[in-house]
Amino acid sequence: MSAFPARAVVDLAALSANVSVLADLAPGAAVMAVVKADGYGHGLVPSARAALAGGATWLGAAQIGEALALRAAGVGGRVLTWLYAPGAPLAAALEADVDVSVAAPWALEEILAAARVTGRTARLHVKVDTGLGRGGSTPRDLEDLIDLALAAQAEGLCEVVGIWSHLAWADAPDHPTVLAQAAVFDDAVALAERRGARLEVRHLANSAATLTNPAMHYDLVRPGIAVFGLSPVPRLGGPGDFGLVPVMRLEAELVLVKEVPAGHGVSYGHQYVTPRATVLGLIPLGYADGVPRHASGNGETWGGPVQVGGRRLGVAGRVCMDQVVLDLGPGARERAGDRAVLFGSGQDGEPTAEDWARAAGTISYEIVTRVGARVPRVHVGGAL
């Protein structure tokens, strides 16, 4: 038990099982588990290992530092990284046997320089902006980029192993942009092959497309949020509808329980005032720990949901930096040290990260990735 009376319990067996569900849903494709952002807040290295145990053969790391941290911990599998600026440690990435994305000539030049210095052949995934309007080469610039890369491939400096892209509306599988992006993607693949690339993997699908759109699976799928058991498409279905189980449980011990009279203001600004004599309970987690301040109770509605003693309550008043308050109700029998669950799998009636997302007007991705660095991650159910 850590000195901090709260923790994020991470169920690695559930994570591995989620990955095998995803692998079964995409039988023709390999699985890249995306473990960026500290494994979506669940812990980078344990999440990566559990994903490999569940059948992933690739890992996705947005930043080079994340990819290097995986290798430094001895994590195997193929690793792809894609978000870096000029001057990035690309030589270290190649030394660590990491695949790199390329979307612009400057990036290709830096990768080739790193290949010369290290004597390593860089494995390149050329990223195409098929319509998201974010990363990737535009189709207009693609031909030159591919020709430059294939010229370097002829010199033995690199191998163009992948063409990849990312969808704007994957959470709405019938959205016309999905088909339009797939058509641009197919053109990019055809162009690369016409120019002489021998591609190992074409990849386009995030979690939403992995779960809902088999036509987007190609050779490799790149689920992130679904690996952690949350639904990327809450309007279409929750985790259970896809056979997924949420991996993280955020829980804390009550640090203070006390009786207060009716009319007692609660937390900053007294947004909540007790309507009757009652019992307040204090939870030692606040916005510094990732509890969204937008999930404060405003006096008319409760804030983010919390399970205590088998009942579901809502945050009373404002979420503070380190704490939130619950109105446990008149005659409540909880005591300091009793457990409160902010979110979990939902299988024991506790709220879920999706419930918190709804309370805060955001998405479950933000709820789990924002769990603060000072909240201990306790990994259970798997080999670390």
Ligand SMILES: *Cc1c(COP(=O)(O)O)cnc(C)c1O
């Ligand atoms: C984050 C990310 C993913 C995973 O997205 P999810 O919606 O979490 O499945 C896949 N591909 C790229 C390029 C990403 O940045």
